[in-house]
Each structure stands twice: as C-alpha cells, then as structure tokens.
Amino acid sequence: MSESGHSQPGLYERRRRWNRDKELGNQSLSGPGRDRDYVPWDRDRDRRDPVDEPVGTVMQKTPIILAKPPAERAKGTPTPTPAPAPAPAPAIEKPIVLMKSREEAKGPTGATEVSSQPPAAVAKVEKEGQRPTQPVYQIQNRGMGSTAPGAIMDPVVGQAKLLAPEKMKHSIKLVDDQMNWCDSAIEYLLDQTDVLVVGVLGLQGTGKSMVMSLLSANQPEEDQRTYVFRTQSQEIKERGGNQTSGIDFFITQERIIFLDTQPILSPSILDHLINNDRKLPPEYNLPHTYVEMQSLQIAAFLFTVCHVVIVVQDWFTDLSLYRFLQTAEMVKPSTPSPSHESSGSSGSDEGTEYYPHIVFLQNKAKRENFCPQNLKQMHLVIDKIMMHSHLKYKGTLSMLECNIFPGLPQSYLDTEVNLFLLPFMDADSDDALPKATPGSGPLFSLLPGYKGHPSFQSLIAKLRSQIMSMSRPQLSHTILTEKNWFHYAARIWDGVKKSSALAEYSRLLA
Known part of the structure; x- marks a missing residue:
C-alpha cells in the first residue's frame, strides 16, 4: 500500500x-x-x-444504458430522476441496449398470437406465470388448426368430424318442364365415389313415380300423398293428365340417386302444347315431333348417366316401346374420351362405350302372368326383341333367385332377362281376396285366399334388394364422385340438347 x-x-x-x-x-x-x-x-x-489503479494513461469506456428507448418510455410509467451526469465523454450516436422487455420482444406478431387465444386459456397461462410454447388453440385442436364450418368436435379424441348430409324429404327438380338444367341438387351431394344412379322410363300412367318412391324411401302402407315422388291424384287421373314433368331428383342416406322422369310419348303433354298454344322451339315445326324429341333426349340422357334404368309397363307388351328404346340407344351420346395423355396409349378400354343395366318391370301384373309357362314366354319375347341391343338387359336380375317360384329349377328359363313382376298394390287388401263360401268349414275360413303370387310388400322388397346389389361400373373413363357426377350429367344434358344426331332425326320426322 x-x-x-x-x-x-x-x-x-x-x-x-x-x-x-x-x-x-x-x-x-x-x-x-x-x-x-x-x-x-x-x-x-x-x-x-x-x-x-496504477498511475498512467486512463482508457475511456463506452457507457452502457439499461433502459427503454424514449418512445417506449413515454408510453410506460414515468421514469425516476436520473443520477448526476458523468464527466464529458466522447459523443455516442445511439445507446447500446443489451436487454429488452418481454412485451417489446413479442412485437406485433406476439400481440396477435395472444389475442387469438381463448380468454380462459390466456388467463390461466398468466396466472401460472409460464409462457406457452405453442398457441393454445393448437393444444385444444391437437394440431388441426381452426375447425371447418359444418364440423363438430369429438370430446374424446379432439378431432373434427363432418356432419351427416341433410336428409331429403321430397324430390327436387333436376330438369324443369322447360327442359332447363337446375343446380339445386348439388347441395345434397358429397365428395365420395360409392354412389348408385337409378333412372326410370315408361309410358303415362304405368306407376313410375310410385315404384321409385317405394324403392327409395317409402313403404306400401304409407299414404301416397307423403311419397317423395308425387303420384297421380284422383283429379289428374280423371282428366288424363301427367304428374311428373321434366326430371325429378332424390338421393337416399345410402347414397343412391333416383331419377324420376316425365312419361315418354305422353298424350297429355301433346294436348297441353296444342290447347295452350305454346310456342315451340324454332328447330321443331310440329308439336308431336317436339314431344317425341323430348322423350328421346330424356332416354338418351339416362342411358349415359345411370347405372340402372327401369322400364315400367303395365301390360305385355308394346312393340312401339322397344322401338323407342332402340332409337334412344342409337342417338345416345358417346362416352367422353379420356385425357390427351392417355389417348395415345393402345389400351383395350380406349374407345369403349358405356351402356347401363336395363330392367323390365311388369307393373300391375295379373295372376296369370305369374304362371311359369307365361313367364317363360315373356322372357323369350324380350330376348328376341333386344338381342341386337348393347344395353345390359340380361344376367343381372333373376326372379328365380328370389325364391318366388320355389318349384322351378334354375335351368327352367334358358334365356332369363332382367324381368320382374309386381302385382296390383291393393291386391293384399281384404276386399281383393276371395270370400269364403257359405258352408265352408272353419279351417278354410282361417286360411288366406289364394292369390297366385307372393304379397306386394315382399315382392317390392326383393326388387329393391336386387337393384341395390347390382354392379356399379364407371360411367366415364375416370372415377366420379357424387359432385363430379352432377357436373358430368350437366355436361351430358347440354350435349344431348345440342346433339347433331337428334337434330338429324327430328328433320327425318318432319
């Protein structure tokens, strides 16, 4: 010292x-x-x-100020009076700040993150004095982000589940009475490929809407006024009118699309055109030509966008109906070609045309139609008429496999076509059964009357199971979802209305 x-x-x-x-x-x-x-x-x-310190040259050190910038100091609490200023030192342009408060470090991004958290979660984090390592909403949703609209959170697994599609209670228009396409059906469709499309064709008054309602969502014992496809009322039957106009659309919870159509070659539609003086499109000169072209357009459309087409008739048989089916097959639009990338390949599927399954439904069949001999003749006639058709009219539906005729072997019908018989709907009522004769014993009074065929309820159930179990081939060269099918069908309908083959056929009719 x-x-x-x-x-x-x-x-x-x-x-x-x-x-x-x-x-x-x-x-x-x-x-x-x-x-x-x-x-x-x-x-x-x-x-x-x-x-x-030893006597010598003293080095001047740069001062270090541990304080907020002036802008931040003005917003916060007033700072205490600073200590006396040190001796003059070399001027420094900007202070060097080594530490920042947590609020400053977050900046605008940090403030947004805090505001996006739920209030309860933020309060909990502040109370515990911990800083969350990730946004709270990610912890709640387990990394799934914000929940999409129309979804519900499962409290067990913490994942969003899509709500079930809205159940249809009645049919809606796919094509209106002016033959214009409607877009309301897209709201009921999903992005999934397991879908079956079933259409119907038939003359006026054969029961098309009733059959489609029973196949889709209704039971025979229900009131016909509650059917999803409106049937003919008593007033319409008396004046000979038709109930369905254009094409009606309905989809079930099993993802099966049903298309009900107006009657083909309908006299009531022709009468309405003539009596009400409706203006025809410029390409048609006569009303009956316009009615036939409307029917061909609908049939050609169904042959392109449906997996199954049911042809309903109430008596056997009308040869003009089969000629109409063959004409519709002839003017059917071709299947759209695949993409350009695959068009150059020499695959076996290239250039193939799509044809649906066709089922002939004999509605309002009588007791003699269920006779095995008559049934065999009906199969033979249909096979002879449709032998040159590309439509799949045989091999996918069988009445013998339904155990309707338990005594007949499988080899009884050599050429079994897709034919199914339905009796009158009210054939099971007590009024339709034969009454017991006076003097008959108590045993015969307890037995049901002989009808010659199973009940209507059992037959419609067998028909439904057979149609729903049919194969579902690809409608185009690519797999279509429900929504893709809707856009594909809209494009096909537009092509049918502008078809050159149909235009040439209408000129031949004139």
Missing part, C-alpha cells in the same frame, strides 16, 4: 462514512464529531482517479 493509502481513507471507508452521514440527517461536513480524516466522496473523482 502506498503512503497515500495510509494518510487518506480508502474508497470503501469513504463510502461507508458518506452513507452514515446521510442517515444522521445530512449534517454539515464541518460539524462536531466528524472525523478529521473525512473527505467527501466524489464519484466522478473516483471514476477519474481510481486509487487502486
């Missing part, structure tokens, strides 16, 4: 005396009781003349 260290108190001792002086009431430095060796502490002198 130098001599100056013995004659003058050290730095520590001077600071201690300075603090003691402040505690005693800031008395005068020359008052009694003061140590004669006491020298007031000058912080600037200590900075300039450190006692413990």
Whole structure:
C-alpha cells in the first residue's frame, strides 16, 4: 500500500462514512464529531482517479444504458430522476441496449398470437406465470388448426368430424318442364365415389313415380300423398293428365340417386302444347315431333348417366316401346374420351362405350302372368326383341333367385332377362281376396285366399334388394364422385340438347 493509502481513507471507508452521514440527517461536513480524516466522496473523482489503479494513461469506456428507448418510455410509467451526469465523454450516436422487455420482444406478431387465444386459456397461462410454447388453440385442436364450418368436435379424441348430409324429404327438380338444367341438387351431394344412379322410363300412367318412391324411401302402407315422388291424384287421373314433368331428383342416406322422369310419348303433354298454344322451339315445326324429341333426349340422357334404368309397363307388351328404346340407344351420346395423355396409349378400354343395366318391370301384373309357362314366354319375347341391343338387359336380375317360384329349377328359363313382376298394390287388401263360401268349414275360413303370387310388400322388397346389389361400373373413363357426377350429367344434358344426331332425326320426322 502506498503512503497515500495510509494518510487518506480508502474508497470503501469513504463510502461507508458518506452513507452514515446521510442517515444522521445530512449534517454539515464541518460539524462536531466528524472525523478529521473525512473527505467527501466524489464519484466522478473516483471514476477519474481510481486509487487502486496504477498511475498512467486512463482508457475511456463506452457507457452502457439499461433502459427503454424514449418512445417506449413515454408510453410506460414515468421514469425516476436520473443520477448526476458523468464527466464529458466522447459523443455516442445511439445507446447500446443489451436487454429488452418481454412485451417489446413479442412485437406485433406476439400481440396477435395472444389475442387469438381463448380468454380462459390466456388467463390461466398468466396466472401460472409460464409462457406457452405453442398457441393454445393448437393444444385444444391437437394440431388441426381452426375447425371447418359444418364440423363438430369429438370430446374424446379432439378431432373434427363432418356432419351427416341433410336428409331429403321430397324430390327436387333436376330438369324443369322447360327442359332447363337446375343446380339445386348439388347441395345434397358429397365428395365420395360409392354412389348408385337409378333412372326410370315408361309410358303415362304405368306407376313410375310410385315404384321409385317405394324403392327409395317409402313403404306400401304409407299414404301416397307423403311419397317423395308425387303420384297421380284422383283429379289428374280423371282428366288424363301427367304428374311428373321434366326430371325429378332424390338421393337416399345410402347414397343412391333416383331419377324420376316425365312419361315418354305422353298424350297429355301433346294436348297441353296444342290447347295452350305454346310456342315451340324454332328447330321443331310440329308439336308431336317436339314431344317425341323430348322423350328421346330424356332416354338418351339416362342411358349415359345411370347405372340402372327401369322400364315400367303395365301390360305385355308394346312393340312401339322397344322401338323407342332402340332409337334412344342409337342417338345416345358417346362416352367422353379420356385425357390427351392417355389417348395415345393402345389400351383395350380406349374407345369403349358405356351402356347401363336395363330392367323390365311388369307393373300391375295379373295372376296369370305369374304362371311359369307365361313367364317363360315373356322372357323369350324380350330376348328376341333386344338381342341386337348393347344395353345390359340380361344376367343381372333373376326372379328365380328370389325364391318366388320355389318349384322351378334354375335351368327352367334358358334365356332369363332382367324381368320382374309386381302385382296390383291393393291386391293384399281384404276386399281383393276371395270370400269364403257359405258352408265352408272353419279351417278354410282361417286360411288366406289364394292369390297366385307372393304379397306386394315382399315382392317390392326383393326388387329393391336386387337393384341395390347390382354392379356399379364407371360411367366415364375416370372415377366420379357424387359432385363430379352432377357436373358430368350437366355436361351430358347440354350435349344431348345440342346433339347433331337428334337434330338429324327430328328433320327425318318432319
């Protein structure tokens, strides 16, 4: 220690005396009781003349300020009065800040993240004094992000599940009475490929709407006024009118699309055109030509967009109906070609045309139609008429497999076509059964009357199971979802209305 260290108190001792002086009431430095060796502490002198440092060149250090910028200081609480300024030093343009508060470090992005969290979760995090490692909504949804509209959260697994599609209660228009396409059906369709499309064709009054309602969503014992496809009322039957106009659409919860159509070659539609003096499109000159072309357009459309087409007739048989089917097959639009990338390949499927399954439904069949001999003749006639058709009219539906005729072997029908018989719907009522003769014993009064065929309820159930179990081939060269089918069908309908083959056929009719 130098001599100056013995004659003058050290730095520590001077600071201690300075603090003691402040505690005693800031008395005068020359008052009694003061140590004669006491020298007031000058912080600037200590900075300039450190006692413990050797005498020599003193290096000036850059000051470090641990404070907020002036902009942030103005927003926060008022800062205390700063200490006396140090000795003049080289000017510094910008202070060096080594630390930032947590609020400053977050910035605008951090503020957005906090605001996007639920209030309860933010309060919980602030209470615990912890900083979340990821947004709270991600913890709740387990990394799934925001939940899509129309979805529900499963409390067990924490995953979003899509709501079931809305159940249809009645049919809607796919094509209106002016033969214009309607877009309302797209709301009921999903993005899935397991779909079956069933259409119907038939003359007026054969029961098309009733059959489609029973195959889709209704039961025979229900009131016909509640059917999804409206049937003919008694008033319409009396004046010989038709109930369905255009094409009606209905889809079940099993994802089966049913298309009910207006009657083909309908006399009531022709009568309406003539009596109401409706203006025909410019390409048609005569009303009956326009009615026939409407029927061909609908049939050609169904042959292109349906997996199964049911042809309903109420008596056997009308040869003009089969000629109409063959004409519709002839003018059917071709299947759209595959993409250009695959068109150059020499695959076996290239250039193939699509044809649906066709089912001949004999509605309102009588007791003699269920006779095995008559049934065999009916199969033979249909096979002879349709032998040159590309429609799949045989091999996919069988009445013998339904156990309707338990005594007949499978080989009884050599050429079994897709033919199904349905009796009158009210044939099961008590009024339709034969009454017991007077004098008959109690045994015969308890037995049901002989009808010659199973009940209507059992037959319609067997028909439904057979149609729903049919194969579902691809309608085009690509697999279609329900929504893709809708857009595909809209394109086909537009092509049918502008078909050159149909236009040439209408000129031949004129």
